[in-house]
Amino acid sequence: MFKSIRHGLFAALAGFTVLICLGYTALALVISYVTEDMLVDRLLEREAVAVSAHFSRYGEVPPPRDELIRIYRSVDALPAPVRAPAAAGRDRAEISTDTGPHYHLRVLDLPGAQRIYLLADVRPLQVVSKLFQEVGGFLTAVALGLIVLALLLAYLLSRRLVSPLQVLADELRRHASPGPVVFSAVARQDEIGYLAQKLGATLTELHASLNREHAFTRDVGHELRTPLTVMNNTLRQAASRSLDAQEVAQLQAGLDEMTNTVDLLFALARAEHIAAETFDLRGCIEESLLRQLDEKTAGEDRLLLQLPERLEVIGSRHLCTLLINNCVGNAVFHGGPAARLQLTFADGVLVVGNSVDPDHAGGMQGFQHGQHLLLRIAEAMQWQISFHAGAAAYRVDIVPLRPR
Numbered sequence: 127m128f129k130s131i132r133h134g135l136f137a138a139l140a141g142f143t144v145l146i147c148l149g150y151t152a153l154a155l156v157i158s159y160v161t162e163d164m165l166v167d168r169l170l171e172r173e174a175v176a177v178s179a180h181f182s183r184y185g186e187v188p189p190p191r192d193e194l195i196r197i198y199r200s201v202d203a204l205p206a207p208v209r210a211p212a213a214a215g216r217d218r219a220e221i222s223t224d225t226g227p228h229y230h231l232r233v234l235d236l237p238g239a240q241r242i243y244l245l246a247d248v249r250p251l252q253v254v255s256k257l258f259q260e261v262g263g264f265l266t267a268v269a270l271g272l273i274v275l276a277l278l279l280a281y282l283l284s285r286r287l288v289s290p291l292q293v294l295a296d297e298l299r300r301h302a303s304p305g306p307v308v309f310s311a312v313a314r315q316d317e318i319g320y321l322a323q324k325l326g327a328t329l330t331e332l333h334a335s336l337n338r339e340h341a342f343t344r345d346v347g348h349e350l351r352t353p354l355t356v357m358n359n360t361l362r363q364a365a366s367r368s369l370d371a372q373e374v375a376q377l378q379a380g381l382d383e384m385t386n387t388v389d390l391l392f393a394l395a396r397a398e399h400i401a402a403e404t405f406d407l408r409g410c411i412e413e414s415l416l417r418q419l420d421e422k423t424a425g426e427d428r429l430l431l432q433l434p435e436r437l438e439v440i441g442s443r444h445l446c447t448l449l450i451n452n453c454v455g456n457a458v459f460h461g462g463p464a465a466r467l468q469l470t471f472a473d474g475v476l477v478v479g480n481s482v483d484p485d486h487a488g489g490m491q492g493f494q495h496g497q498h499l500l501l502r503i504a505e506a507m508q509w510q511i512s513f514h515a516g517a518a519a520y521r522v523d524i525v526p527l528r529p530r
Contacts, residue, residue, distance in 0.1 A: 132288040139280035353380040430468035439526035441507035479521035
């Protein structure tokens with residue numbers, strides 16, 4: 127088997143070329159010899175017709191009109207090499223001898239049961255043999271030259287036809303980065319261009335899928351380890367004593383945090399399959415506030431909301447809802463029972479901030495836990511997000527993608 131498609135194509139074209147050359151050469155030889163034999167046979171046939179006509183009119187066998195033809199009245203009178211075919215009763219025969227003569231025999235039956243033998247020594251008519259004897263070397267050289275030229279054309283043709291595929295294979299072999307794959311053949315309008323486009327798109331999608339899988343595996347191990355550790359430590363204490371209300375609340379908070387984290391992970395894994403749309407960000411914020419704030423937290427002294435009547439942005443409503451829910455939930459949970467929550471929008475920046483309760487500072491983590499997932503959500507929607515931690519407050523700045 128060939129290691130290269132170019133070698134295989136060249137071998138196929140070269141073999142086909144040589145086969146055609148040999149086939150046409152053999153066909154030319156056959157036609158030449160058949161034409162030569164038909165000419166001799168035609169001469170004997172015309173001589174036989176003339177002898178028959180003369181014998182019918184005059185009752186005697188005339189001398190042959192062609193000097194190459196001899197007429198014999200018996201088998202014994204024939205040359206020795208011709209007697210055996212004539213005695214065997216053959217009407218026509220071609221006899222070649224090693225001594226030089228090349229005979230063509232034709233038997234003619236005349237009226238009165240008289241049989242004569244027309245014999246022609248056709249050496250002067252063997253043009254094909256003489257031609258090969260005289261110019262055979264030249265013809266062989268021309269044939270070999272044509273075969274070499276045909277092989278050269280086959281080589282160039284195979285190289286030209288296979289070169290785009292080899293370039294595509296080399297580019298694919300050299301490609302090692304996990305980024306988008308673009309081949310030089312994508313601009314072609316033939317099947318190779320189509321193959322390059324589909325192959326590049328498939329590899330790009332495969333790299334993206336592998337990156338999502340890697341990120342999902344990494345995030346699962348990183349984001350779920352902390353709440354699982356807290357819950358595991360709390361449950362170990364339950365083996366020796368009953369859990370108090372704070373510990374039960376801690377377990378419930380851990381479960382809620384794991385639920386949110388799992389939702390985020392699956393949303394990010396499907397982020398590339400979620401189409402971007404234009405929606406009202408204020409509606410998502412209000413839905414999140416209604417879901418997570420109680421009457422005490424939603425008071426005027428605890429919540430500052432400064433948003434335009436309608437805030438259109440471009441992105442995924444589902445991812446945006448998860449982003450706002452996590453920001454608001456972290457602010458409420460980690461800020462402490464007396465923390466103030468503010469959501470404002472100015473100069474294209476949505477600010478989600480919370481004050482830090484000094485009495486709750488020991489349990490306050492702000493937005494540190496799960497921050498990586500929030501960054502990935504913003505990146506998936508082509509938004510910008512930044513985190514600003516302070517001693518008395520924590521703030522998240524979100525720059526959404528807005529319609530022009």
